[in-house]
Amino acid sequence: MIIAEEVLNYSQKKEFLEFPARLYQSDKNYIRPRNIDIEDIFNPQKNKFFKEGECTRFLFINKNNETVGKVAVFINKTYLQQQPTGGIGFFDCINDQETADFIFDYCKNWLQERGMEAMDGPINFGERDKFWGLVIEGFVEPLYGMNYNFPYYKDLFENYGFKIYFEQLCFSRPIFGDVSRVFTVMHAKHSKNPDISAKPMTNNNLEKFAADFTEIYNKAWAAHGEGKRMETSKVLKMFKTMKPIINEHISWFVYENEKPVAMWMNLPDTNQWFKYLNGKFGIWEKLKFLWIKKFRKNEKMVGLVFGVIPEWQKRGLEGYMIWEGTQHLRKHTDFKVTEMQWIGDFNPKMIKIAENLDTKVTRKLATYRYLFNRTQAFERHPEL
Structure with missing residues (x-):
């Protein structure tokens, strides 16, 4: 049995920050984000997107009173898509599909109650330059403001039914x-x-x-x-x-x-x-x-x-x-090395520029989409 707790008080906010630190404690590539960078995203006084949107955080607790997952779910009215699309981000979860499915279902229901027809994730309640996308290749130390996750997260998303909306390519070269x-x-x-x-x-x-x-x-x-x-x-x-x-x-x-x-x-x-x-x-x-x-x-x-x-x-x-x-x-x-911020695979002009700079793709992230109407045809991000 799993219960969801909305993040409201100090101890819950602290747990939202501490849970991933415990989860990744044996992963040498994990770099803990600054607490202030996470908390500012959920502070209406610091994040302008609260003026046009809504965001809530949840912890997921098992029968032994242990945290087994966390997520933020949100609506951003400036995030224009063909169908009303909400977002989920700051997802962390133990390696258990049933737990992940519970979290995704919870987010889907939250978004459906607010008129959404799809959800993208893991994305940020803010600009695309930070905490956007799931690492699917290149599990090395993340750059500042970049998401990092275990390889099994890809299976958790795809087994639930998420599909890649677009890939995020990171180009690098040795100095x-x-x-x-x-x-x-x-x-x-x-x-x-x-x-x-x-x-x-x-x-x-x-x-x-x-x-x-x-x-x-x-x-x-x-x-x-x-x-x-x-x-x-x-x-x-x-x-x-x-x-x-x-x-x-x-x-x-x-x-x-x-x-x-x-x-x-x-x-x-x-x-x-x-x-x-x-x-x-x-x-x-x-x-x-x-x-x-x-x-x-x-x-x-x-x-x-x-x-x-x-x-x-x-x-x-x-x-x-x-x-x-x-x-x-x-x-x-x-x-000794330079790495560019990610470029979406929907942007061939910028990819060509990156390739012309004598770089190679060394890391890939993905932005996933889940359509609530499972009979609807899935379409990837249109090419620019």
């Missing part, structure tokens, strides 16, 4: 690996152009780089027909938030006569530091974080954004930028 000859040829070509220059992003001029980022991002992403336009003020706020972890050797901008035309934005993978803090980030942990950051080498960086304005696309400028930045960071940093 000291061979660089495509195309890159070096293009670097040699553009280096001869006195109008072209490359500059690393520095902390003492964030206002300029925020403006440059905004200009490139809006031009480049508008060309792909997707993504939201960004405002310089919001980008600057984001940069200032990232300032404590910005490495001044790994984010690069390219200019034509001082006009921004391309960018390659990277950050250190903070999980390589956070993994020593056991999810906490109080005063003591912040001091410990600063010590670890100073004395422990971080060998992994994360590619956040790559963009070239339309006028310079297909002219090899990315090769110039990648090789210029790579030569520099090889000399001035300890990084």
Whole structure:
């Protein structure tokens, strides 16, 4: 017998955080997320999606008063789909199909009562850049803000009837690996152009780089027909938030006569530091974080954004930028590998860009969908 408990009080909130830590305690690849990053998602004062949605967390308890699973279930009105579709996320469960089925049934009933006709998971009650998708290949240490799970979770979802709505591909390459000859040829070509220059992003001029980022991002992403336009003020706020972890050797901008035309934005993978803090980030942990950051080498960086304005696309400028930045960071940093944030398999244009950066798929996640009407034809995410 299993009962569901809505997460309402302090002890239940604590258990929601502690259960996965116990579940994964013998898994060397598991990195506990920061408690604050999880709790902020369920705080209406911190998460703007509560203005247009509804979210509830549940713990699942067996007859021995032991937690055997947990989940968040939610409705996000900005999550537009062909049929009303709710979401489930932050799912953790023992390796037992009956327990998982109970949890999924509970979520389905909760969503049906609110007019939903399908559920996607595991996804986030928020943006896609964090805690989105189920790991199905590449069970290695997760990047900061990335989900991690046991391999058996795939069976729990698929045995219930979930189907893959889209795959999330993570591309990676070794910093000291061979660089495509195309890159070096293009670097040699553009280096001869006195109008072209490359500059690393520095902390003492964030206002300029925020403006440059905004200009490139809006031009480049508008060309792909997707993504939201960004405002310089919001980008600057984001940069200032990232300032404590910005490495001044790994984010690069390219200019034509001082006009921004391309960018390659990277950050250190903070999980390589956070993994020593056991999810906490109080005063003591912040001091410990600063010590670890100073004395422990971080060998992994994360590619956040790559963009070239339309006028310079297909002219090899990315090769110039990648090789210029790579030569520099090889000399001035300890990084050995870079991994890009995931790209959906529905986005062949971005996948082609990633492949052209001389990368390989090293990790896959999946966003699953379950249609409540079991006779309805299932369709994968449409291609962009």
